[in-house]
Amino acid sequence: MISFRGKAHQFLTQISFYRFQLESKRLLHLSNRLCSNDASFRVSYPTRAVLYVPGSDSKKLTKIFTTNADCVVMDCEDGVALNKKAEAREKIRNLYDTDERVQNNTEGKFAVRINPAETDLASEDIKILFNPKSDILKNNSINNLLPKCIFVPKTSTSQEVKWLFENLNNQLKNYDDLIKLNLFFYMETAIGLINLNDIIKTALSLSKDKYNSKFNLEGFVFGSDDFCADIEATRTKDAFELTYARQKLIAYCKGYKLKVIDMVYIDFKDLEGLRVQCEQGSRMGFTGKQVIHPGQVDVCQQAFTPSKERIDWALGLIEAFDQHQKSGAGAFTYKGQMIDMPSLLQAKNILKIVEKVKKN
């Protein structure tokens, strides 16, 4: 049996190997060319494993600095008991007030899940989390002291999106030169799934037009536990009951070039089951997966990192495609398979993920 530490070491060795590969001239040349020619090649920060940490739990909060997870979500919602909500907000606020590691992160490594929009709990979350103490603000830039990314659960209507933006905007109106606030919404109700297109369009247009790009819709999270409760399904290991919702969410997010984060695997001691579900999610098109325990992080990150074989396949295909295009062939055979434009796009997708991981 390999220990947890041993597995982590194995994983790091593997990543170093990929990094070595990535630094090869061939990849740099190819990826630079792809990035500069292709407007859809938007490379933002990676979100392979998204780890929840209950905001009320001081001991668990110390782990946000030692985890390999691409993203940590300090929770004020369902991971926190009702009588601990105020404590959770205060502990998270205190981290932004005092800890340089949290303050200096510019994108989404450290995020906060607030309570659902249009609730008193969410109003209070926004009031506390986006309100640094004045004596601390005197000696610090406002951008260091605010969350750079928030997760907004149970988003079911475009009205909730409007409420959220209005409340955030009111809270932030006295500050100038704020960097964009990244947002993830949750799809975790049947009505949220029905209204998905409307929710996305409202969030995109409001943030761009009414709020002057102050907010950036970064992606969606699939809240499968709440969704199962809402549609009265029974959870199964293979998640068959969630197929339609997962696929619809992926299609809509990809249609609008958004990230999309897969469901939680709650049986957190079953790492093999987790691996199977992570790999399935990765093949389906998810950008990453939510995890609830530090022991799940490495399995998840690895499943959402393209393997050496996939990277080699993609690089070889792109080169072959280039050569065949020059000789006038739109379709050709590569490693026994018919290749044409869609295969090239799939190969580029692999390099996109690699670029994201490299940025981390």
Ligand SMILES: CC(C)(COP(=O)(O)OP(=O)(O)OC[C@H]1O[C@@H](n2cnc3c(N)ncnc32)[C@H](O)[C@@H]1OP(=O)(O)O)[C@@H](O)C(=O)NCCC(=O)NCCSC(=O)C[C@](C)(O)C(=O)O
């Ligand atoms: C399951 C639990 C109770 C087992 O907690 P435990 O302490 O019994 O586990 P453990 O195996 O004994 O823990 C080992 C070590 O890891 C630490 N640890 C353990 N977990 C974490 C964590 N998350 N973050 C940071 N540290 C953690 C723990 O404190 C301990 O530290 P130690 O070795 O120093 O003593 C615990 O892992 C936990 O509280 N996880 C987070 C639960 C949570 O946040 N749930 C809400 C998100 S999922 C959700 O809301 C649904 C969704 C998306 O909305 C929808 O599908 O609808």
Ligand SMILES: [Mg+2]
């Ligand atoms: Mg939920």
